[in-house]
Structures are given as C-alpha cells and as structure tokens.
Amino acid sequence: MKRLDIFGALKKDMDVIEKELYRSIEGDDQQLTETSLHLLKAGGKRLRPVFVLMGGKFGNYDIDKLKYIAVPLELIHSASLVHDDVIDDADMRRGKPTVKSKWDNRIAMYTGDYIYGKALTLTTNLNNPEIHRILSKAMVEMSIGEMEQIRDFFNCNQDVRRYLLRIRRKTSMLIAVSCQLGAMAAEADRVVSSSMYRFGYNVGMAFQIQDDLLDLCGTEKQIGKPPGSDMRQGNITLPVIYALQEPELGQRLLKEIERIHALNGQCDVSEAVGMIRSSTGIARSEVLADRYIRKAIDALDSLPDIKTKKQLKDIAHFVTKRSY
Template sequence: MKLLDIFGTLKKDMDAVEQQLYRSIDVDQELLKETSLHLLQAGGKRLRPVFVLLGGKFGNYNLDRLQHIAVPLELIHSASLVHDDVIDDAHTRRGKPTVKSKWDNKIAMYTGDYIYAKALSLVTKLGNPEIHRILSKALVQMSIGEMEQIRDFFNTSQSVRNYLLRIRRKTALLIAVSCQLGAIAADAPVEVSRMLYRYGYNVGMAFQIRDDLLDLKGTEKQLGKPPGSDMRQGNITLPVLFALQEERLREPLLREIADIHAGDGSADTSRAIQMILGSQGISRAELLADRYIEKALSSLQRLKDNKAKKHLQDIAYFVNRRAY
C-alpha cells in the first residue's frame, strides 16, 4: 500500500500545501534559496501536513487556515533533518546528497536556522495563542532530544527508557502536535484534539522504531543510504539495545560497536547487523511498535466515523508495515 492510495482524496489540498511550501522559502539571498530548494526537492512523505489536514476534518475544515499549520510543521521537520545531517555527518538522505555534503556544515546550519525562522513567522498568521504555545513547547522538547542523542552517541549502557524518551522528543511529539493543531485550527472540540494528539504520539513512536528497524533490515535502495547508518553515526537504537541484553551476544556485539566507533565514519557494520538480525532484538522491537499502533488505533475509537478517521487508521497500518 502506498501513501497516495491512502489519502488520495487529499491530493488537491496537498498539492496546494506543496506549492505554498516552496513559496514560503523564497528569498533574495541566492545561496540560501538554493540550499532550501535542494532540501525540499529531496522529497519526503509529507506526513505531517497530511496529519494536519486530517485533523482539520474533525472541525470546520478551511484549507487557507490549515496551510498556516501544515507548511510550518513540514518546514520544522525539514530543518531538523538538516541539523541532524550535520550532527550525524550524513552524506546522503533519500538517495541524494545532503546540504552539508553538497555545501558544508556552516551553510547547512544556517539553512536549517532560516527554515525554522520561516516556519515560526508563518504560524504567527494564526492569532490563536494556544497554537503558538503548543508549537513552541514541542520545539523546546525537540532541541532537548537532539542534545540527548548527542550525549548518548555510542552509549551502549543507555536504558530502553532513555531511548523511548529520546524518540518521543525527536519524532513523536511533532507528529502528535500535527494531528492536534490541525484540529485546533479547525475549532474542533478539545476532547477531539486530545484524542488526535494521543493517536499522533503513538504513531510517531511506532514510526521511529520502524525507522530504526529499517536501518538494519533494509537495502540501500530502499533507504537511500547504506544500511547500518545509525550505528555508524553512533545512534544506538532499540533493536541494538535489546540485542545487547542477550548474554551470548553482548560481548561480541560490544566489540563490533567499539570497532565501528574507532572507525572513520565509513566502518563496516555488516557483522554487527548480522548479529542483531540473529537476535531477539528485531522481534522485540517489532512487538513494541505493534503495541504503539494498537494504542494509536484505540485513541481513534471515540472519534466520529468519517473518511479522515479511516485514513488515520490506514496510515497507522502503513507506518507499521512500511518498507521505506
């Protein structure tokens, strides 16, 4: 199943959001314009704008108003990726050179800063202070998550709880507020926006766990980057943490991770990946992702039945079975 099959009824409105996304980064400074366009042209699933529009379907749907949420949230997500690529020293994303790779770290960081600033300026067009409060709080938490990830690079002693808190901040919160703010911008009842937040949070947690699994199970063609990139960059993800809990694997896997750490960023991760694939780490991580999806679907039960609800259910199933 492809995402376009799931939200085909939103295509016209998503096309409008996409056009506004490109208009929003127009700037007289040529280099800044070029780097921002390079980032947006790398594509992406545009899940966050989709969640905003679907959240808006539970209230007074108004595309002009919802665009002031959908576009900034996608910009914030894109800006975070630029910064991530600098921190992770990543040379490709979605099969294309990253901004830091094509230009340099300084250009990438200023590009990310510019896109963040544009996002915040667009949100101000909505006069609802609750929207500003929710979004600013999420941005603070995302920044904390970034710092925690840096702190835990190659930290094989970190707990599963620390990992879950980190992905909550780095990934799940922005998806959660995408659903929530779409509803709030459409003047949906408070209880509806809360249920949508819970849905988005749980989908976001499952999304990141699946992303971490794909990094180990996927191919370079599927991922747009070499498998094992997370380990190579120092990100110790959930399946790795679970594999490290197995007595027979712990010491040899620790040695492999130490060798990767000692490498120059292009270390061979194939032996470590094979160890993890042969462990219970994969199935345990998959089981936890399943649980988050179950919670997400449960959050939708009290919402009125409509096409948006069906789309949200379909997206949850897609997230938990995606191969890209």
C-alpha cells in the same frame, strides 16, 4: 499500501501545501533559497502536513487556514533534518546528496536556521496563542531530544526507557502536535484535539521504531542511505539495545560497537548489522511498534465516525508495514 492509496483523498489540498512549501522558502538571499529548495526537492513522506489536514476534517475544514499549520510543521521537520545531517556527517538523504555534502557544514546550519525562521513567520498568520505555545514547546522538546541523542552516542549502557524518552522528544511530539493543531485550527472540540494528540503520539513512537528497524533491515535503495548508518554514527537504537541484552551475542556485539567507535564509524559495519539481524532485537522491536499502533487506534474510539477516522487507521497500519 502505496502513499497515494492512503493520501489520495487529500491530493488536491496536498498539492496546495506542496506549492506553499516552495513559495515559503523564497527570500532575498539566493543561496539560502537554493539550499532550501535542494532539501525540499529531495521529497519526503509529508506525513506531518497530512496529519494536520486530517485533524482539520473533524472541525471547520479550511485549507487556507490549515496551511499555516501544515507548512510550518513540515518546514520545522525539514530544518531539523539539515541540522541532523551535519551532526551525523551524512552525505546522503533520501538517495540524494545532503545540503551539508553539496555545500558545507556552515551553509547547512544556516539553511536549517533560515527554514526555522520561515516556519515561524508563517505561523504569525494564526492568532490563537495556544497554537503558538504548543508549537514552541514541541520545538524545545525536539532540541532536547537531539541533545540527548548526541550525549548517548555509542552509549551501550542505555536502557529501553531512555531510548523511548528520546524518540518521544525527537520524533513523536512533532507528529502528535501535527494531529492536535490541525484539529485546533479547525476549531474542533477539545476532546477531538486531545484524541488526535494521543493518536499522533503513538503513531510517532511506532514510526521512529520502524525507522530504526529499516536502518538495519532495509536496503540502500529502500532507505536512501547505506544500512547501518545509525550504527556508524553511534546512535544506539531499540533493536541494538535488545540485542545487547542477549548474553552471548551481546558481548560480541559490544566489542564490535567499541571497534566502530574507535574508528569513528569510518569502517564496515556489516558484521554488527548481521548480529542484530540474527538477534531477537528485530522481533522484539516490531512487537513494541505494534503495541504503539494498537494504542493509536484505540485513541480514535472517541472521534466522530467519519471517513477520516478509517483513513487514520489505515495510516497507522501503514506505518509499521512500510519499507521506506
């Protein structure tokens, strides 16, 4: 299923969001504007703005109001990616050089901070304190999730529960509040905004698991970076955790991860990737992602039976079937 097959009905308003994204990062400092533009031009799925707009369909839909939620959420996500690339020492993202690799770490960090600031500036156009509280909490949780990931680099003793808590904070919450705040900004019923939050939370969990699977099973052309990049950085993801649980293979994989750690990830990781691909870790991760998708679809049951409801189901199914 192609992106436009799902989001085609929102194309006109997504064009508005795209223009607002570019307009929002313009400022007095030419270099910060340039580095921010470089990031936006690399593209992206724009999943968070889409969820904001779809949440708005269950209330008083107004693109001129919803854009003050959709654009900041995409900017917050983008800023976190700039910081991620510094932490991960990543040279490529979405098949293009990262801000960090094209300029340097310092400029990348300030670019991320600048984009965060621009996001918060835009939200001042909304006078609902609850929206600001929810958004602020999500940003705090994201930061905690990032710190947890750093602390767990090359930690092969972590369990599935620890991994799930980390991706809840790092990825899922921002997708959940995108769905929730779209409904809230459109003054939808509280039952609707709560259901949208649950939908987004479960889709977000499945989305991150699928991302972790693609990092191991995808091609460089599909994912815009070499397969096994997470392994090089020491990010122990769900398929790896499952593979480490296998008695014989787990011991061999552990030794390989220890070798990668000793070399600071500056080595070939294809042997470790091959081990994980041959393990049950891939299939077990897919099963868990599918379970989250079923929960996401169940969360839609209480929503009004409008066209958007079916589109949300289509997106949910797309998340675990995507190859990028």
